[in-house]
Amino acid sequence: MSLVDVTDLTVEFGPLRAVAGLSFRLERGAALALVGESGSGKSTVANALLGLHRDTGARVGGSVQAAGTDVQRASDAELRRLRGGKAAMVFQDPLSSLDPYYAIGDQIAEVYRVHARVSRRAARARAVEVLDRVGIPDARRRARSRPHEFSGGMRQRALIAMALACAPDLLIADEPTTALDVTVQAQILDLLHTLRAETGMGLLLVTHDVGVAAESVDEVLVMRHGEAVEHGPVGTVLGTPAQEYTRELLAAVPRVDEERGDPARPDAALADVDVARVDVARAGAVRGEAADAEAPDGAAPGAVGSGAGVPGAVVPGGVSGPGTPGVGSSGLGPSGGGSGVAAEVVLEAAGLSRVFGRGKRALLAVDDVSLTVRRGETLGVVGESGSGKTTLGRMLVGLLPPTAGEIRYAGRPHTGVDPAVQMVFQDPVASLNPRRSVGESIADPLRARGRDEEHIRGRVRDLLERVGLEGAHYDRYPHEFSGGQRQRVGIARALAAEPRVIVCDEPVSALDVTTQAQVVALLGELQRELGLALVFVAHDLAVVRRVSDRVAVMRQGRVVESGPADEVYDSPQDPYTKQLLAAVPALDPETAARRRAARREPATA
Amino acid sequence: MSGFGGFVLRRAVGTVVTLLAISVIVYVVFYATPGNVAQITCGPRCSPEQVQQVAQQLRLDDPLYVRYGHFLQGLVAGQDYSTGTSVEHCPAPCLGLSYQTGQQVLDIILAKLPVSLSLVLGAMVMWLVLGVGTGVLSVWRRGRISERLLTAVTLAGTATPVFVIGLVLMIVVCGELQLLPFPQYVALTDDPEQWAWNLLLPWLSLALIEAAAFARLTRAAMLETLAEDHIRTFRAYGVGERSVVGRHALRGALAPVIALNANNVGSAVGGAVLTETLFGLPGIGEELVHAVNVVDLPVVVGMVLVIGFFVVIANAVADVLYAVADRRVVLA
Numbered sequence: 001m002s003l004v005d006v007t008d009l010t011v012e013f014g015p016l017r018a019v020a021g022l023s024f025r026l027e028r029g030a031a032l033a034l035v036g037e038s039g040s041g042k043s044t045v046a047n048a049l050l051g052l053h054r055d056t057g058a059r060v061g062g063s064v065q066a067a068g069t070d071v072q073r074a075s076d077a078e079l080r081r082l083r084g085g086k087a088a089m090v091f092q093d094p095l096s097s098l099d100p101y102y103a104i105g106d107q108i109a110e111v112y113r114v115h116a117r118v119s120r121r122a123a124r125a126r127a128v129e130v131l132d133r134v135g136i137p138d139a140r141r142r143a144r145s146r147p148h149e150f151s152g153g154m155r156q157r158a159l160i161a162m163a164l165a166c167a168p169d170l171l172i173a174d175e176p177t178t179a180l181d182v183t184v185q186a187q188i189l190d191l192l193h194t195l196r197a198e199t200g201m202g203l204l205l206v207t208h209d210v211g212v213a214a215e216s217v218d219e220v221l222v223m224r225h226g227e228a229v230e231h232g233p234v235g236t237v238l239g240t241p242a243q244e245y246t247r248e249l250l251a252a253v254p255r256v257d258e259e260r261g262d263p264a265r266p267d268a269a270l271a272d273v274d275v276a277r278v279d280v281a282r283a284g285a286v287r288g289e290a291a292d293a294e295a296p297d298g299a300a301p302g303a304v305g306s307g308a309g310v311p312g313a314v315v316p317g318g319v320s321g322p323g324t325p326g327v328g329s330s331g332l333g334p335s336g337g338g339s340g341v342a343a344e345v346v347l348e349a350a351g352l353s354r355v356f357g358r359g360k361r362a363l364l365a366v367d368d369v370s371l372t373v374r375r376g377e378t379l380g381v382v383g384e385s386g387s388g389k390t391t392l393g394r395m396l397v398g399l400l401p402p403t404a405g406e407i408r409y410a411g412r413p414h415t416g417v418d419p420a421v422q423m424v425f426q427d428p429v430a431s432l433n434p435r436r437s438v439g440e441s442i443a444d445p446l447r448a449r450g451r452d453e454e455h456i457r458g459r460v461r462d463l464l465e466r467v468g469l470e471g472a473h474y475d476r477y478p479h480e481f482s483g484g485q486r487q488r489v490g491i492a493r494a495l496a497a498e499p500r501v502i503v504c505d506e507p508v509s510a511l512d513v514t515t516q517a518q519v520v521a522l523l524g525e526l527q528r529e530l531g532l533a534l535v536f537v538a539h540d541l542a543v544v545r546r547v548s549d550r551v552a553v554m555r556q557g558r559v560v561e562s563g564p565a566d567e568v569y570d571s572p573q574d575p576y577t578k579q580l581l582a583a584v585p586a587l588d589p590e591t592a593a594r595r596r597a598a599r600r601e602p603a604t605a
Numbered sequence: 606m607s608g609f610g611g612f613v614l615r616r617a618v619g620t621v622v623t624l625l626a627i628s629v630i631v632y633v634v635f636y637a638t639p640g641n642v643a644q645i646t647c648g649p650r651c652s653p654e655q656v657q658q659v660a661q662q663l664r665l666d667d668p669l670y671v672r673y674g675h676f677l678q679g680l681v682a683g684q685d686y687s688t689g690t691s692v693e694h695c696p697a698p699c700l701g702l703s704y705q706t707g708q709q710v711l712d713i714i715l716a717k718l719p720v721s722l723s724l725v726l727g728a729m730v731m732w733l734v735l736g737v738g739t740g741v742l743s744v745w746r747r748g749r750i751s752e753r754l755l756t757a758v759t760l761a762g763t764a765t766p767v768f769v770i771g772l773v774l775m776i777v778v779c780g781e782l783q784l785l786p787f788p789q790y791v792a793l794t795d796d797p798e799q800w801a802w803n804l805l806l807p808w809l810s811l812a813l814i815e816a817a818a819f820a821r822l823t824r825a826a827m828l829e830t831l832a833e834d835h836i837r838t839f840r841a842y843g844v845g846e847r848s849v850v851g852r853h854a855l856r857g858a859l860a861p862v863i864a865l866n867a868n869n870v871g872s873a874v875g876g877a878v879l880t881e882t883l884f885g886l887p888g889i890g891e892e893l894v895h896a897v898n899v900v901d902l903p904v905v906v907g908m909v910l911v912i913g914f915f916v917v918i919a920n921a922v923a924d925v926l927y928a929v930a931d932r933r934v935v936l937a
Contacts, residue, residue: 050841052837052840052841079843080843080844080845081843082843083840083841083842083843084841084842084843084844085843088842089838089841089842091834091837091838091841093834096833096834096835097834097835097837097838098835098838099835099838099839099853099856100835100931100933101853101856101857101859101930101931101932102853102856110839110844110848110852111839111842111843111844114842114843114844114845115843146932146933148932148933149932159838162838162842
């Protein structure tokens with residue numbers, strides 16, 4: 001008998017049909033990925049395997065056999081024996097998926113005791129054993145920690161340990177790495193791979209990330225609108241997809257090994273000029289005080305060209321010395337990037353630092369970062385969580401005063417917010433007021449400048465149309481829009497102030513790949529037409545490559561490497577950049593296996 | 606617990622500052638109160654000369670800040686009071702003498718405090734057991750008839766004034782059924798058993814009112830926790846409903862219950878006037894109302910300070926419990 005046998009499964013939530021007639025099997029020890037965008041019903045299927053829809057009001061039809069249990073017919077007691085005992089689920093968000101009030105070891109022990117008649121003591125010992133197994137260092141001591149004392153990666157390991165506790169036949173992993181950084185994601189995927197090889201567990205992986213699937217499974221089932229689009233061996237489905245939707249999905253996935261695509265920007269001439277300069281500079285040996293001393297007077301035209309205030313041109317590989325014409329300082333230049341001459345500098349930062357907290361608890365979030373952004377170019381800032389990239393973005397916009405260093409807009413020193421530099425936020429849900437219509441939200445920057453009502457309404461309509469929505473959407477509320485549309489609203493709001501620079505903080509990380517591609521294309525189009533400069537802050541290396549002319553890689557508040565995007569990605573110099581790039585899941589299963597082997601080597605060596 | 610010493614020190618300083626601020630406010634408020642304090646103190650049949658004499662004795666002619674200065678001095682160093690014929694010494698934390706009786710305020714408070722504390726702490730145990738218990742029960746039976754019934758009962762509890770509940774209890778239990786004698790305060794140190802029996806009805810009537818709020822809070826907090834992701838984790842691992850509700854959901858309700866409890870205990874020490882009056886318990890609340898009526902300023906100030914002290918202490922204790930209940934909380 002198969003480990004999982006799903007026949008004609010339908011799940012309906014009221015009038016919504018989340019899963020419509022899905023059938024698949026999973027043999028013992030095999031691995032299958034359910035891949036799809038949000039709303040495709042993939043998580044609903046995973047929950048159905050454990051009978052989690054029971055008593056929730058959802059209507060479930062068809063038959064589900066999981067690890068020898070007929071989930072539809074099983075009694076509550078049988079279902080409880082299945083859950084965790086024979087089939088265990090690893091959830092997406094490891095922080096919210098553990099009880100914040102109890103020690104991690106105790107939570108695992110509690111689950112273990114549900115399925116095994118053992119003493120409290122033995123259950124605790126088992127918890128320590130599985131925590132050790134998933135690579136938690138000093139497991140005996142850490143078992144007494146509470147979830148908030150663990151890092152994101154460790155929490156995910158702890159959840160996997162919980163799943164392992166009862167030695168289940170089937171592991172269901174629902175987006176197990178979505179909340180994690182790439183390097184941690186690679187570790188978790190490697191761990192799942194190793195555990196599967198050692199225990200012979202079957203794996204059902206639910207993910208929106210095709211790369212993650214390619215890394216981890218033998219078979220892929222692509223879902224859309226609750227139905228199977230394509231099902232087959234991972235190499236076939238991802239290598240030679242038979243269905244149009246699969247092809248679209250794969251095409252939308254940004255890749256780190258793909259040069260900046262031209263959908264974002266055909267006028268390569270301008271890009272070429274920009275790519276030649278590497279202005280993102282670490283001040284190197286010259287520290288903050290020197291920069292401070294120099295800064296006030298350094299505002300004289302001519303010196304402003306590139307990172308004045310950072311004396312001695314410590315720009316690594318920098319083309320621009322003090323002699324570069326200070327185009328930006330005069331603040332005119334309607335011609336934009338004239339032929340041969342670099343486009344005007346619209347935003348500059350010199351020796352930026354930001355400290356949070358005081359005394360012993362002080363945290364240096366951004367450490368002496370200098371950068372330059374020119375008209376019409378995109379600077380990508382990439383880094384893992386805690387690298388200081390968001391703090392940097394907020395300082396550039398003026399939402400956060402820097403502890404040290406200086407920011408210049410169009411050559412003039414500046415503090416505080418300014419219409420010329422706007423921001424697009426990560427979470428389009430949280431950054432729009434749910435109680436105001438989107439038109440009102442977009443109109444705010446215009447109202448702030450005291451325009452009359454008629455003018456404002458007209459302008460908001462224009463803006464809505466500009467970002468691909470309809471002018472009639474003025475009176476709608478954020479919840480009436482999809483994620484991608486909300487992000488368009490966020491972009492329209494940023495545009496309302498007629499900025500010259502937009503700092504985008506993870507603008508697409510909450511979106512599905514196809515939506516991601518659309519939003520990225522929109523940003524490129526706006527940039528081209530309006531000559532906007534973009535600072536694109538993101539953790540996703542592939543997305544950053546797709547949009548950026550130049551890239552700065554951040555780690556622990558510092559820029560460890562910067563330069564033209566292709567250079568950084570194709571021949572990374574810094575070991576951290578190399579590590580990051582090696583951790584990105586490959587779409588080709590063979591490459592993935594090779595990389596996995598490569599990752600394991602230094603670990604065992 | 607690192608930083609615990611610092612926490613205690615900061616709280617101690619904060620308490621002193623708060624209490625001083627309270628005392629200033631009370632002085633100012635009473636200064637502005639209409640009515641001739643000397644006349645009231647002396648009584649209606651006093652001659653103007655006698656009133657004048659009383660005013661002098663009570664230093665009512667001094668400006669407000671001078672009187673407040675005397676008050677502070679007494680608090681720190683003690684004070685001597687001349688009562689015309691003899692001199693009475695009031696030792697270090699001296700809150701002054703009552704205008705009415707000439708008794709030391711501290712003595713009055715120390716006599717009343719055990720009554721109020723007995724009432725409040727006993728009632729607290731009851732309202733926690735009743736309130737949290739009802740809350741858990743209504744979550745456990747959610748969606749069924751019994752839950753609706755519980756909700757209705759707790760709502761009725763909140764809506765009924767204490768003098769109605771207390772009166773009904775007294776009439777039924779002591780009058781009709783004669784299960785208990787009519788309550789009369791007996792000190793814990795004199796006879797613990799009689800102390801408890803006599804306080805049973807006051808405890809119950811005070812607890813019934815408060816329990817309703819706790820039941821609703823517990824229920825709301827538990828339902829909120831039940832909707833969280835980690836509950837889904839335990840359900841998906843076959844953990845039974847009893848453990849999910851009783852262990853994980855209840856734990857999530859602990860913090861808000863602690864916070865509400867601190868508030869209630871603190872304010873009930875001086876605020877359970879109705880219960881004290883109804884059952885004839887000579888507590889702080891009853892005494893305070895009396896002192897306000899006769900404009901006995903030293904007693905009022907002393908009482909208010911003691912009540913303020915308990916509110917602050919109750920909240921500090923709550924903060925510590927909070928940090929114990931939820932390890933993510935940092936004491937500051």
